Amino acid sequence: PRHPRLPPTDQPTHPSPGRVRARRGLVAVRAEAGVGGINPSIRKEEEKVVDTVLAGELSKPLTPYCRCWRSGTFPLCDGSHLKHNKATGDNVGPLLVKK
Template identity: 45%
Template sequence: IVAFLVTAFMILTGRKGGQHVNPGIKKDQPKVVDSFTMKDIEDLMKKDKNGVVAICRCWRSKNFPLCDGSHTAFNKTCGDNVGPAVLKK
């Protein structure tokens, strides 16, 4: 049943076995985990002209884990609709 569900998910989402979401960020690590304290977030909000923190969810940012707008070009190339998670006060 699990194999069937995995296969169905891959077919429905257009994924093939072996494809990765992460194209090249911190590939030397077994798992990419980024942590922020509330102070980190407050400091980042102070630096931003709009007072927000945008967290990358497309894995294409040159400033990962922060969004640098690379999702726009990525979406144009593949027809996806990904964007950042935006933290606001």
């Protein structure tokens, strides 16, 4: 879709899912709406998936949080990114939060 308030040169692009587009020194990756987005199945009934973590209350010194949206224990990483990376050639991994 076009965004009429932006000049033609600033029109956002909508590449294929996972496609990376570099412009003016920036790299942007966009998920296409209508094909499920980046989140295939986690809490889809919610308008937006947001979680809050108090780092001081973590039980372990290092806690991995999922960034691939495929964890069965979301928002914690369960290692599912390994299967995703192998199947797709992607390179995603968790966010490690230190206590």
